[in-house]
Amino acid sequence: MAEVGIMAIDFKNLSDRELMYGQKTCPGCGATVAIRLALKILGERTFLCIPACCAAATTNAYPQTSFFVNNVVTAFPATGSTIAGMAAAAEAQGLEDVTILGVAGDGGTADIGLQALSGACERNDNVIYLCYDNEAYMNTGIQRSSSTPWGAWTTTSPAGEGARGVVKSRKNLFDIIAAHRVPYCATASVAYPRDFMEKIAKAKAIKGARFIHVQAPCPTGWGYPTEKTIEYGRLAVGSGLWYLAEYENGEMKLNMTPKTFKPVESYLRGQRRFQHMKEDDYRLIEKQRDREWALLRERMKS
Amino acid sequence: MKPRWIKDFHYPSRPEELAFGACTEAGVLITPNSGWRVFRPVIDHSRCVRCLLCWTYCPDGVIGKEEKELTIDYDYCKGCGICAHECPKRAISMVKEGKRP
Numbered sequence: 526m527a528e529v530g531i532m533a534i535d536f537k538n539l540s541d542r543e544l545m546y547g548q549k550t551c552p553g554c555g556a557t558v559a560i561r562l563a564l565k566i567l568g569e570r571t572f573l574c575i576p577a578c579c580a581a582a583t584t585n586a587y588p589q590t591s592f593f594v595n596n597v598v599t600a601f602p603a604t605g606s607t608i609a610g611m612a613a614a615a616e617a618q619g620l621e622d623v624t625i626l627g628v629a630g631d632g633g634t635a636d637i638g639l640q641a642l643s644g645a646c647e648r649n650d651n652v653i654y655l656c657y658d659n660e661a662y663m664n665t666g667i668q669r670s671s672s673t674p675w676g677a678w679t680t681t682s683p684a685g686e687g688a689r690g691v692v693k694s695r696k697n698l699f700d701i702i703a704a705h706r707v708p709y710c711a712t713a714s715v716a717y718p719r720d721f722m723e724k725i726a727k728a729k730a731i732k733g734a735r736f737i738h739v740q741a742p743c744p745t746g747w748g749y750p751t752e753k754t755i756e757y758g759r760l761a762v763g764s765g766l767w768y769l770a771e772y773e774n775g776e777m778k779l780n781m782t783p784k785t786f787k788p789v790e791s792y793l794r795g796q797r798r799f800q801h802m803k804e805d806d807y808r809l810i811e812k813q814r815d816r817e818w819a820l821l822r823e824r825m826k827s
Numbered sequence: 828m829k830p831r832w833i834k835d836f837h838y839p840s841r842p843e844e845l846a847f848g849a850c851t852e853a854g855v856l857i858t859p860n861s862g863w864r865v866f867r868p869v870i871d872h873s874r875c876v877r878c879l880l881c882w883t884y885c886p887d888g889v890i891g892k893e894e895k896e897l898t899i900d901y902d903y904c905k906g907c908g909i910c911a912h913e914c915p916k917r918a919i920s921m922v923k924e925g926k927r928p
Contacts, residue, residue, distance in 0.1 A: 536879040543830055543888040547856040550886065552863060552907035557886040593830060593854045718883045744907075752908030755884050 534722045539565055548591040550583040553751030555741030555758065556657040558715045560628055563655055563737075566725040569594060571624045572611050576604045576638060578630035579664040580657070604629045605641030609650040616651070624653060624729060631658040631672035634738075635696050646705040646734045653728050653735045656698065659743035667746045671696040674766070675813065676806055677798045679746075684801040694813065698738050703772040708733035711771035714740045716758030720769055720780060727773075740767050748797020760792040765814045770825060777825040789814065829891070829900045830854070860887070864906030866921035872896045874918035881910035881919060 544564040550557045556579055564571060573596040575581040581598050584591040599607040608627040615623050629638055634656040645652060661679050662668040669679040675694045676684075684690040702710045709731045713721040721739060728735040742757045744750065749757060761767040764787040769780040789810050793799040875897060882890045882897065887905060891898040911919040 536883055537892075541891060541893045546830055546854075546888060547860065547903050548887070549860065552886075552905035553909055554886045554907075558884060561886070561888050562883070588851065588855060589857050590851055590853050590855050596853065715884075750908075752912035754886075754907075754909055755913050 534719050534726070540568075544569065544571075544593045545584065545591055546593070547589070548584045549586050550579065551743075551745045551751070553744040553754045554579070555715045555743060555754045556580060556630070556659060558718075558754070559655070559657045559721070559739045559741050562715075562718055562722055563626070563628075563725050564594065566722050567624050567626060567653075567729055570622050571595075571626050572615065573597070574599055574604060574607045574611060574625070574627045576607075576629050576633045577601045577664075578628075578633050579659070580628055580630070582664050601633055602637045603641055604633060604638045605643070605645035605654065607641075608652040608654065609641075609645045609648065612651045625651065627652060627654045629654070629656055630662070630664070631656060631660060631698075632662045632668075632670040634658075635671045635698050639701075642702075642736075643705065646702055646707050646736065649707065649733045651732055651734075653725075653737070655725075656736070656738045657741040658698075658738060659741050659746060660695075661743075661746050663743050663746040672698065675810065676802060678801065679798070689806070690798070690801065699770065699772070702736045702738075703777065705734075706775065707736060707772075709735040709771070709773055710738075711736070712738045712740070712767070712769055714758045714762050714767060714769060715742070716755045716762065717769065717781075724771065727771075746798070748800070749795050753795070757792065757796070760787065763787040764789045764792045765818055766792060766810075768818075768821065770821075779821065779825045782822075786814070829889070829903065859902040860905050861902050864904060864924060866906045866908060866923055867901065867904065868899060868906070868908070868910050868919050869922050870897055870899065871918045871920065874916050876916055876918075878915060880913050880915065884909050884913050 545561050571594045573594050576599050585598060604627045608625050612625045658672055661673050662670050667679050669682045669691055672695050673691050676690045678684040678690045682691045699712050709728050711724045713724050724737055742754045771778050789807055882892050887903055889900040889904045908921050911921050
């Protein structure tokens with residue numbers, strides 16, 4: 526397997542100061558790892574905006590606030606427009622050293638907040654948008670979002686005798702945002718923290734609309750033991766069902782190109798949401814993955 | 828690691844101590860998360876090589892690296908076990924609460 530990124534990030538030099546602490550997320554939450562590491566790179570001078578999602582519900586258990594940076598909790602569809610307004614306000618006040626960060630789940634990004642995000646990308650507002658993708662509406666109790674993969678069980682896409690889980694394949698958010706021709710856009714995974722933090726650091730240095738889509742496994746919704754969050758993140762990338770890529774200066778680039786994929790069963794079998802799958806389903810997913818990767822390799826240079 | 832400038836958690840005795848209103852001060856923590864835990868992580872410092880993978884992967888940021896040996900803030904550790912699972916040297920073991928390592 527190819528080396529992930531350049532080893533520019535050294536864990537030893539990172540700040541020990543947490544900017545998010547004591548939140549009430551489930552044990553083993555992948556989204557929390559993503560937000561925590563992102564805030565470590567971005568630092569204290571970050572203005573944060575969170576719509577209704579797991580991160581908002583768990584960090585703001587009234588009267589507690591777990592963030593140590595300025596945080597605006599906004600309406601579900603309004604992350605993109607709120608951060609655009611915050612960026613305009615920061616510019617009007619002459620604040621140069623601040624980073625405006627919007628953090629939203631996959632539902633708040635791919636479904637409900639897509640038009641606001643699209644607007645912010647189109648206007649090229651000076652913001653960073655971080656989407657942590659736990660592949661369903663986990664906060665409200667595991668409902669299907671447009672980012673849920675094919676065949677996954679959720680409460681609104683049941684699986685059993687007559688139904689086979691989600692019947693559509695997921696929306697490719699990375700391609701949607703890259704099609705806006707933003708200065709920077711990337712996908713990442715919490716299982717590859719160096720790669721993820723490098724992308725955050727790169728995004729911080731660039732001006733304009735930046736988007737990072739990070740996969741964050743969710744033990745509650747996916748149905749696996751809490752200690753395996755990172756392992757499943759790694760397996761998703763290893764089996765080719767998630768990819769690390771970035772779009773910069775009009776060019777797409779794969780950060781990691783596995784020569785051989787791990788069998789998809791290794792990723793799917795341990796999760797409760799894929800428990801109903803049979804051999805045929807695995808082969809179908811494999812076929813879909815190979816088609817997707819052929820397309821990816823054609824478009825991107827690695 | 829727990830931020831030093833955090834307000835120490837205590838159950839509010841007067842209503843004025845509560846953060847009221849739509850805008851509140853950041854970093855008000857009142858309840859710890861330690862009650863969620865069934866297993867607690869215990870670091871075997873003789874095997875630890877300070878690769879800081881546990882520190883990176885910890886969702887709650889309870890592992891501190893400022894001192895010579897890694898520390899764990901048991902007030903906010905939820906006992907998810909990611910640190911023990913990801914440790915390459917197997918220096919962290921999960922011990923059931925109430926039992927000695």
